[in-house]
Amino acid sequence: MTVLGEHRTGVVGAITSRIEVKLADVPDMDLVALRDNRGEICVKGKRCTKGYYKDPHSTAEIFDADGWLHTGDIGEWTSEGALKVVDRVKSIFKLAQGEYVAPEKVEMVYQGCQLIDQILVDAKPEHNFPVAVVTPNFTNLRSDFYRHLISCKTKDGQLSELKPSDISRLSDTDICKIKEVRRLVLQKMNEVAVENGLKGFEMVKSVYLNDNPFTIENGLLTPTMKLSRHKARRHLQPIIEMLYSERDFVKINV
Structure with missing residues (x-):
């Protein structure tokens, strides 16, 4: 005093x-x-x-x-x-190869991606890359995915039956579950990461799309609208573990 x-x-x-x-x-x-x-x-x-x-x-x-x-x-x-x-005290995660990732810095860069409304970046010491849980901007995401379906032909069985006109009937939850949508979001995120000079080990290699926003009511935002990192990590731990276990998805994006 x-x-x-x-x-x-x-x-x-x-x-x-x-x-x-x-x-x-x-x-x-x-x-x-x-x-x-x-x-x-x-x-x-x-x-x-x-x-x-x-x-x-x-x-x-x-x-x-x-x-x-x-x-x-x-x-x-x-x-x-x-x-x-x-x-x-800064939240800093040490990766398996000894590099350090500052999640707040990485999140700030990724917030520049037009497909993202909210993001939590997390990392574990037994892995050599971070992952992210993202609440998308669904308006921008639907628009980008529409253009993606028009311009790309894919061999993914899940998408082979989808047409651009189908997007309007898909719920936000449906959109979030499509792997090709996740890959599209990850691609756009890391384009922003490269533009802003993130190092390779700082870049997210797997992403989960979350249709339930972080809010004060669910305890994932503080009263000042900042991410409550400790609570969010605890709440989303099963999802984070799942992201690290998706070897097929991670391998494509490493």
Whole structure:
């Protein structure tokens, strides 16, 4: 808190009584608190919140086994002993080959694709590429798929019976299930990725099309309309596992 007579800027003030503060290592950002004098700000004590209201899962995600609340802020101690906030803990995934993927950066690039309304990028350490769950812009998707059917002849049995005129009778759910539609979305996504300089290991190799948008009501968006990454990952875990298991789909797009 800021005390009377405190005129320094850029710091959060003095540490009050009945609360403890420490800086914790952040391996994914290569931060070692003792070495760098920087780390994730962690607090505990009687003045500390006990968690999210009626949300034990989210509460468990921010408290460690020793009762420290992990704030998600990166801080450092000044020479005067004041605490300064300098950054945020970034969501970073390490791939099997040792490369790191920052999903927020990748998602921001893919949001430039006209076929996408919402996107979650995820990766697992036992795999060497990320995957994505996408809520499409169905107006643009139907238009692009219509042009695709006109301009391309495919050997895919699922599409051999489809004509451009059939698109209007397909529901959004039907559209999402067609593999050739998924491949079309992935192709357009990675065209945008190349244009914006994403590295090969950052590019999504498999995509799931989701006809149920992320909303505040289903808990996948925060009240400020940002993606609730931890909740979304937990909710979509079966889909993410399925994407990694689709070897035929992934092989075509690697």
